[in-house]
Amino acid sequence: xxxxxxxxxxxxxxxxxxxxxxxxxxxxxxxxxxxxxxxxxxxxxxxxxxxxxxxxxxxxxxxxxxxxxxxxxxxxxxxxxxxxxxxxxxxxxxxxxxxxxxxxxxxxxxxxxxxxxxxxxxxxxxxxxxxxxxxxxxxxxxxxxxxxxxxxxxxxxxxxxxxxxxxxxxxxxxxxxxxxxxxxxxxxxxxxxxxxxxxxxxxxxxxxxxxxxxxxxxxxxxxxxxxxxxxxxxxxxxxxxxxxxxxxxxxxxxxxxxxxxxxxxxxxxxxxxxxxxxxxxxxxxxxxxxxxxxxxxxxxxxxxxxxxxxxxxxxxxxxxxxxxxxxxxxxxxxxxxxxxxxxxxxxxxxxxxxxxxxxxxxxxxxxxxxxxxxxxxxxxxxxxxxxxxxxxxxxxxxxxxxxxxxxxxxxxxxxxxxxxxxxxxxxxxxxxx
Numbered sequence: 072x073x074x075x076x077x078x079x080x081x082x083x084x085x086x087x088x089x090x091x092x093x094x095x096x097x098x099x100x101x102x103x104x105x106x107x108x109x110x111x112x113x114x115x116x117x118x119x120x121x122x123x124x125x126x127x128x129x130x131x132x133x134x135x136x137x138x139x140x141x142x143x144x145x146x147x148x149x150x151x152x153x154x155x156x157x158x159x160x161x162x163x164x165x166x167x168x169x170x171x172x173x174x175x176x177x178x179x180x181x182x183x184x185x186x187x188x189x190x191x192x193x194x195x196x197x198x199x200x201x202x203x204x205x206x207x208x209x210x211x212x213x214x215x216x217x218x219x220x221x222x223x224x225x226x227x228x229x230x231x232x233x234x235x236x237x238x239x240x241x242x243x244x245x246x247x248x249x250x251x252x253x254x255x256x257x258x259x260x261x262x263x264x265x266x267x268x269x270x271x272x273x274x275x276x277x278x279x280x281x282x283x284x285x286x287x288x289x290x291x292x293x294x295x296x297x298x299x300x301x302x303x304x305x306x307x308x309x310x311x312x313x314x315x316x317x318x319x320x321x322x323x324x325x326x327x328x329x330x331x332x333x334x335x336x337x338x339x340x341x342x343x344x345x346x347x348x349x350x351x352x353x354x355x356x357x358x359x360x361x362x363x364x365x366x367x368x369x370x371x372x373x374x375x376x377x378x379x380x381x382x383x384x385x386x387x388x389x390x391x392x393x394x395x396x397x398x399x400x401x402x403x404x405x406x407x408x409x410x411x412x413x414x415x416x417x418x419x420x421x422x423x424x425x426x427x428x429x430x431x432x433x434x435x436x437x438x439x440x441x442x443x444x445x446x447x448x449x450x451x452x453x454x455x456x457x458x459x460x461x462x463x464x465x466x467x468x469x470x471x472x473x474x475x476x477x478x479x480x481x482x483x484x485x486x487x488x489x490x491x492x493x494x495x496x497x498x499x500x501x502x503x504x
Contacts, residue, residue, distance in 0.1 A: 165199040179218035196279040198286040217244035221348040224317040249346030251285040267295030339379035343390040356467030362421040415439025436471025447492040
């Protein structure tokens, strides 16, 4: 497999895809070789995304283009002297210090109870991951609260005094979507959260001043979590709050859960601990049985794609969420399909057990979305192999078949052809990777 750090040059986004985010990768999407307890969703670029245990946001991060959403700061949230953040992690979380989107402030204010008016709020830090915005606000010397917004819901914490109770870190906010936030002591440079019940879930924290935000946490944090501090010390988090209740302020139609595809998607979303916003609203997409031991179900929600591994060797069902925008950024890892009519990213499948107890795969297909409603067929051609033809449904596709078996890297001469219902070629191009 090619070096995941050997990134291709950036290219313009295809028409119809919003230029607003980095590619977001879920836990377990790291490499085509894995131990038996890892999730089967594999995208090599996550090696870069998850390379560090945490990150620190420095003042001014995120540049211009937006104004603070509340009044002037009276209690600065000056970051302590800490190890500099890995740019990839900070950028992927869209972290901005001292700022919150005005629309988010308004939605939080509409649901806030027992807090001063929004004109008294000072935004400390905001992250935007998978269409979920997580912000911290200071309301005075002794008050900080956290707010999460999704396309349909708002979750607001109570006001907390910014202290850790003597511990290196303290969790003060848990959402039902999987966001986590709280406070840290000045000497903490890196912070990561581990599930405390033996599950493999972990999440990375961004630190600004005395607060931390974990926008890509995992469900079930309230049942127990372990802090990993500065990549060295592990200690249990204590005094965990109950998840804050969410309020649906912008209802949207529920996704299908009646058809076979809908039931598979719903079961995967319900079972998976990985964060996925507004799980009831996801729409089922393409379903494909890729081999005797590999089966995948896709779902779509706005600009997000969920990849559900219904079956992958002996692993339980698992899911990963991928942001469908900015798919040519530095974290793409060269595994993308970037056309005018479709976008896709590589996914390894058909894992096999190895003598040393691991599981590995040399077969890589593609999962993605259809940008052009005229697209009726997608074919991958590789010399010496029968063509691979995509399953297309719900604006998504799974492209795998004989031509993708043994294709851990893309050899010369591989082409993807997109045709309309009459067989006319809409476009033809070579995949990256």
